[in-house]
Structure formats: C-alpha cells, structure tokens
Amino acid sequence: MSRTKKIIRNIFIITILSFFITSWLGLSLTPLAAHKKSERGIHYGPSEVVHIEDYKNSKFILGKYDKWVSCNTVNRVLLFFWAAGSQPIGFENEKGKALCYTWLYSNSIFKAYGIINDKNIKKIEVTLTNGKILTQTEFYDDMFLLIYDKEDGKDTYFDSIRGYDAENKMIFEGR
Amino acid sequence: MLSPKSEVFLNEVLSYVKFTFDRNDIRKELEGHISDKIEYYMELGSEPEEAEQLSVQDMGDAREIGIELNKQHNPVLGWIWRITGIIAALLILLFLFVIAMSMGSFFQKDLSKETPKADILYQIDIKEQIRIDDRIIRFTKVIMEESGELSIFYTYHNAGLLGGSWSLGYIGEILDDQGNKYVAMSGQQQGGIITKGMLTIPDFSRDADTLIISYDSYNRKYRIEIPLEAGETDEQN
Numbered sequence: 001m002s003r004t005k006k007i008i009r010n011i012f013i014i015t016i017l018s019f020f021i022t023s024w025l026g027l028s029l030t031p032l033a034a035h036k037k038s039e040r041g042i043h044y045g046p047s048e049v050v051h052i053e054d055y056k057n058s059k060f061i062l063g064k065y066d067k068w069v070s071c072n073t074v075n076r077v078l079l080f081f082w083a084a085g086s087q088p089i090g091f092e093n094e095k096g097k098a099l100c101y102t103w104l105y106s107n108s109i110f111k112a113y114g115i116i117n118d119k120n121i122k123k124i125e126v127t128l129t130n131g132k133i134l135t136q137t138e139f140y141d142d143m144f145l146l147i148y149d150k151e152d153g154k155d156t157y158f159d160s161i162r163g164y165d166a167e168n169k170m171i172f173e174g175r
Numbered sequence: 176m177l178s179p180k181s182e183v184f185l186n187e188v189l190s191y192v193k194f195t196f197d198r199n200d201i202r203k204e205l206e207g208h209i210s211d212k213i214e215y216y217m218e219l220g221s222e223p224e225e226a227e228q229l230s231v232q233d234m235g236d237a238r239e240i241g242i243e244l245n246k247q248h249n250p251v252l253g254w255i256w257r258i259t260g261i262i263a264a265l266l267i268l269l270f271l272f273v274i275a276m277s278m279g280s281f282f283q284k285d286l287s288k289e290t291p292k293a294d295i296l297y298q299i300d301i302k303e304q305i306r307i308d309d310r311i312i313r314f315t316k317v318i319m320e321e322s323g324e325l326s327i328f329y330t331y332h333n334a335g336l337l338g339g340s341w342s343l344g345y346i347g348e349i350l351d352d353q354g355n356k357y358v359a360m361s362g363q364q365q366g367g368i369i370t371k372g373m374l375t376i377p378d379f380s381r382d383a384d385t386l387i388i389s390y391d392s393y394n395r396k397y398r399i400e401i402p403l404e405a406g407e408t409d410e411q412n
Contacts, residue, residue, distance in 0.1 A: 003249075003256050010259035017266040024273050026340065040308045041340035044393045066394060084341070089393070 027081040031059045034074040038084035044070070047090070051140035055109070055147055058085055062113060062143050069093050069100070071113040071145060093117070098172045099124075103158040110148040110156055117142070120171060121163035129157045177227065181209055184231045191241025194253035201244055209234065277368040286363065286373040287316045287328045294320045297404040305397045307390070309334045310343065317386060317401055324360075325379035327388070332369045342370065347390030347397070349376055351383035 001009075026041070028034035031052070039045030047063030047070055057076040063069070070090025077083045086106050093100045093115050101114025103126075112126045116139060124144045126134045134146040150156050163172030177185075185205055189198045212230035217223060234240065287298070296319045303314040316328040327349070333340050342364060349357040357376045364372040379386075386401040 003252050007252065007256050007259055010256070010263045013263040014259060014266060017263075017270045021266065021269055021273060024277070038341075041310075043307050043310070043395050068393070088341075 022081065025083070027077065027083050029081065031061070031074045031082045034082035034084060035059075035061050035063075035072050035088075038072060038074065038088045039065075041084070042088050044068075044089045047072075050143050051145065053145055053147065056149075058109075060111060060113075060145060060147065062140055062145055063090070064093075064115075064143075065090060067092050069113075069115045069143060071111060073106075073111075099161070099163050099174065101161055101174065105155065105157055108150050108155075110150070110158070111145065112158060112161065113143065113145040114161075115143050116163070118163070118172065120165045122166045123164040123168070125162045125164065127159045127161075129159050130154065132156070177206060177209060178224070181206075181227060181231055184209075184234065184237050187237035188241040188244065191238065191245045192248055193245055194248045194250040196257060197248040197253060201248070205234070279367050281367070281369070283367065283371055286371055287318060287326070290318055290320065290326065294322065296321050299401065299404065301401055303399050303401070305390075305399065306334065307395045307397065310340065312343070312346065314388070314399060314401070317403070319379065319403070323378045323381065325376045325386070327374045327376075327386070329372050329374075330369050331372065343372065345390075345392065346372070346374060347388045347399075349374070350387040350389055351380055352385035352387065352400075353380055353383050355380050355383065 022028075026037065028037055032049070035049070036046055039047060045063070045065045047065035047068075049061055049063050051062040053060040053062070059074050059082075061070075061072045061074065063072065068090035070088065072088040073085030074082050075085045087104055091100065091102050095117050098118035099114060099116055099121060101112060103110065103112040105111075110128065112134070116124070119142075122137060124136045124139075124146070126146050128134070128148060132148065134148055136144045136146055148156065159175070161172075161174045162170050165171050185202055188205060189202060192198055192201060209227070209230045212233055213223070213226045216226035216229050221229065298316060298318045300316055301314045305312050310331055311334050312329055312331040314327065314329045318326045318328070320326070327346070329346060331343050349359060351357075357379065359374045360377045362372065362374040364370050384403055386403055388397075388399045388401070390397045
C-alpha cells in the first residue's frame with residue numbers, strides 16, 4: 001500500500017473513531033451544540049437562547065423554555081470541544097412575582113440569574129455572604145445574570161437580592 | 176558485512192533522505208543490492224574487496240540516488256503518515272477501551288435476581304417501552320415482596336450511537352389505581368450502553384390492582400399502567 005493510501009486510511013480511521021468517541025463522551029464542536037445536547041439529554045428544552053456569557057473556559061447560556069427560565073453552563077474541554085456543565089434545567093417563572101431568581105455555587109463560581117417580571121425594576125443588586133455586592137442594570141431581554149469568582153479563596157454564597165426602580169428606590173427584596 | 180567504503184556510500188546517500196524514519200529501510204534495501212552485486216562479481220572471479228568496489232561503482236552517484244530517494248520518501252508525506260498513524264493507533268486503543276467499558280453493562284448482574292425467592296409474593300414480567308427525547312426506557316419487571324415492598328425494574332439506553340447523556344434521575348410519579356401516591360425509598364443504577372435500574376417503594380398497597388408510572392416533566396409525558404396480581408384481599412375472596 002502506498003504512503004498516500006496509508007494516510008487516507010489513517011484519516012478515515014481518525015474521522016470515524018473521533019465521531020464515535022466524542023459522541024460517547026458527550027462532546028460537541030460548538031457551545032450551542034453542547035447546550036442543546038445537554039438539555040435534550042436531561043429531557044428539557046430546547047430553550048430559546050437569550051444571552052451567552054463567556055466566563056473563563058465556560059459559557060453561561062441564559063434561556064427561556066415555555067414557562068421556565070434557565071442558565072445552562074457548557075465547558076470547553078480538550079482544547080476545541082464543548083461539554084455539558086451544570087444546571088441545564090430551569091425554574092418556573094411565576095409571573096405574579098416581580099422577580100424570579102435562583103443561584104448556584106459550583107466549582108468556585110457563584111452565579112445568580114433570573115427573570116424580571118416587574119418592568120419598573122431597573123437595577124438588580126445581589127449581596128453575597130462575604131459582603132460583596134454584584135450589580136446589573138443592563139438586562140438581557142428581561143433576564144439578568146451575575147457571576148462571581150471567589151477572590152479570597154473562601155466559598156461565597158447568596159445572601160440577598162434587591163430590585164430598584166429608576167429612582168433607585170428598592171421595590172423588591174428577596175433572601 | 177560491508178566494508179567502510181560501502182558504509183561511506185550508504186551514509187552519503189542517506190544524508191539526502193530527510194525523513195529519518197525511512198533511513199533504516201532504505202539502508203537495508205541498498206545493502207541488499209550491494210550484496211547481490213558483490214555475489215555476482217565474485218561469481219565472475221573477482222576478489223571480495225574488488226567485487227565490493229565494483230558494486231558500489233555500479234550503484235551510481237550517491238548524491239543523485241540520495242536526491243531521488245528523498246523525492247520518493249517525501250518528508251511531508253512521511254510526517255503526515257507517521258502522525259496520523261500514531262493518532263489512529265491511540266484512537267483505536269481508546270475506542271477499544273470505550274467499547275470494553277460499555278460492554279460491561281451486558282454482563283452486569285440482574286438486579287431483580289437479588290431479591291430472595293422466599294421473600295417474593297409475586298413478580299410480573301413487563302414489556303413496556305417508552306421513548307423520551309433520545310432515551311429509550313424499558314420497564315421489565317415488577318416484584319412485590321411479602322413485606323409490602325414493591326420494586327420496579329427498568330433499563331434505558333440512548334437511541335443514538337454510544338450515549339453521552341445525563342443519567343436518568345426520575346422515571347415518573349408512582350401511583351396506583353386506588354389513588355395512592357408513593358415516594359420511592361431507594362433506587363440504584365448500573366451504567367454502560369444499557370443502564371439497569373431499580374426503584375423500590377415501601378408499603379405499596381396490597382389492594383391496588385394497577386401500578387401507574389406517570390411522567391410529566393418539562394412537556395414530556397408518558398403513563399404506564401401495569402396490572403398487578405390480585406392483592407391479599409382479592410386472594411381471600
């Protein structure tokens with residue numbers, strides 16, 4: 001067999017086996033493909049992607065699906081693949097509430113996200129247990145996302161959330 | 176064994192071959208040609224030293240041969256062949272490992288066989304299959320124990336190639352035809368291409384004639400009704 005034929009044979013083997021192995025490992029070539037695979041694999045969605053936030057080797061994907069809102073995480077692995085991270089399933093948006101939110105602390109990263117039902121809310125403030133305050137005024141459609149990576153090496157959790165109107169008057173508080 | 180003269184010739188030829196991994200094969204081939212020629216000249220009556228000198232002369236110009244061989248053993252193609260060969264070999268090993276790991280599920284113990292026969296009040300073989308997204312779930316057996324503990328056995332696998340999905344954490348609400356709703360006490364799963372699972376419900380009503388598994392989550396729904404053996408009350412009647 002000539003060297004060229006051997007190369008073609010090798011490339012064929014590499015292509016077929018890469019497909020099988022990445023499929024088995026649940027890897028995707030794009031963050032969105034990993035996101036969709038993650039949702040489908042846990043029997044949720046497909047959600048409408050509202051915003052994608054880059055953070056280190058991850059992407060946080062804010063989405064809406066029917067009456068639920070979610071913030072799925074997908075992680076870059078093996079340099080150019082993407083794999084499911086955490087929390088693909090969302091929570092129900094209770095439209096009667098001014099603000100619906102949740103938070104998660106995973107792999108040293110804190111995230112709080114939710115949906116604003118009261119259009120008067122113009123600013124979201126999340127206070128962490130270490131006293132740090134995270135603020136957001138530019139929302140993604142009607143959703144918000146705040147991410148915090150522990151700076152002092154100590155685990156940090158959610159303490160409270162507040163919503164303010166245009167006059168900076170607090171109109172929502174949750175703990 | 177060739178003399179230093181031949182070695183000088185061979186080394187000069189090989190110095191033009193850039194793809195070093197081929198040099199040994201080329202050397203062996205050239206050595207073979209030279210040896211054949213030496214044999215030929217010796218048969219014609221030449222002394223070994225003279226025969227070797229004539230043989231090397233017959234081979235031609237070392238530089239020309241080297242340049243021609245370098246073209247034939249293109250270093251770019253050589254490296255591509257070498258690198259793709261290594262990657263393919265590693266992937267074959269990884270693939271075999273993946274297959275071995277996955278095949279393990281075919282040899283896993285049957286969870287339903289773990290219940291001592293003496294404890295079984297009755298068991299029902301089921302052939303109920305449902306599909307949610309890419310997952311196929313097969314409910315295979317229900318065992319009712321004397322103690323009132325009811326176990327549901329199931330398997331699931333990915334309809335796609337080799338999986339890569341989340342494990343199944345919830346098979347649905349467990350109900351009966353009497354309107355009772357149950358909370359599973361325990362469960363276990365063994366992974367692989369086919370995952371085997373078991374869910375155990377304590378104090379399942381003996382009056383129930385039908386076990387209902389009802390899944391309604393994120394717009395996915397299924398409902399399975401499994402007729403049970405007559406309960407204690409019916410048996411007495």
